[in-house]
Amino acid sequence: MRAFLSIVIAICLAALTGCANPPKVDERFVAALNAPYRLDSGDTLRIMVFDQPTLSNTYTVDNAGNISMPLIGDVTARGLTPQDLQSSLTSKLSAGFLRNPSVSVQVDAYRPFFILGEVGNPGQFPYVAGLTARNAIAIGGGFTARANQTMVEISRNYNGTLVQARVPLDHPIRPGDTVQVLERWF
Numbered sequence: 001m002r003a004f005l006s007i008v009i010a011i012c013l014a015a016l017t018g019c020a021n022p023p024k025v026d027e028r029f030v031a032a033l034n035a036p037y038r039l040d041s042g043d044t045l046r047i048m049v050f051d052q053p054t055l056s057n058t059y060t061v062d063n064a065g066n067i068s069m070p071l072i073g074d075v076t077a078r079g080l081t082p083q084d085l086q087s088s089l090t091s092k093l094s095a096g097f098l099r100n101p102s103v104s105v106q107v108d109a110y111r112p113f114f115i116l117g118e119v120g121n122p123g124q125f126p127y128v129a130g131l132t133a134r135n136a137i138a139i140g141g142g143f144t145a146r147a148n149q150t151m152v153e154i155s156r157n158y159n160g161t162l163v164q165a166r167v168p169l170d171h172p173i174r175p176g177d178t179v180q181v182l183e184r185w186f
Contacts, residue, residue, distance in 0.1 A: 039077045039085060040157070040176055041065060042111030049093065050102035058108055071097050079160075082107060110175035115140035117181035118147035127175040134169040136179045148184040155180070 039045070041063050049055040059067040065078025067085075072092045077085050086105040093101040110127040113136060120141025128135075133152045143149055154171065155164045155178040166182075173179060 036081045039080050039082065040111055041078065043107060044109040046106045046108040047089065048104040052098070113173055113175060114178040116178065118144040118183050119181050120144060131173040132169065133167065133171050133173060133179055136173050137181060143181065146183050148182040153180040153182060154178065
């Protein structure tokens with residue numbers, strides 16, 4: 001009986017303190033945070049082609065991961081860095097359309113992030129640079145009364161694979177992340 005009671009007390013204390021051993025963060029999750037920014041559906045790009053006002057415009061990466069430009073049609077953008085896309089566009093435009101094109105690609109607006117779980121207003125929100133989980137929770141209406149206020153679970157796409165990790169509130173958020181505010185036990 002005494003052993004059973006001590007186990008129950010240990011479990012309760014671990015739940016109240018948030019766990020003696022926090023979960024180990026997947027290495028792919030950390031790699032995704034440190035990797036260069038990769039374009040995906042929902043990103044809006046400002047593409048400038050020097051001396052070509054009909055090609056210079058704002059383009060949105062569609063659900064298939066492409067942008068559609070005059071002269072060259074659909075161009076794959078998903079998974080590329082802005083610099084990679086710039087090189088791809090330069091190559092396609094120089095293949096019979098323009099001599100020595102000078103192309104610039106900048107992210108005009110990042111794809112949104114999502115927040116779910118124990119927040120006042122879950123949903124989709126525009127990404128802003130420097131966003132942390134704590135800021136995302138504030139944007140989502142703050143914690144509910146049942147929320148775990150020590151850590152969140154973040155889901156992130158990395159090289160076509162969904163990786164998840166439980167992280168502290170000051171962890172950076174990237175465009176396209178899903179932040180899940182968990183329910184606390186007590």
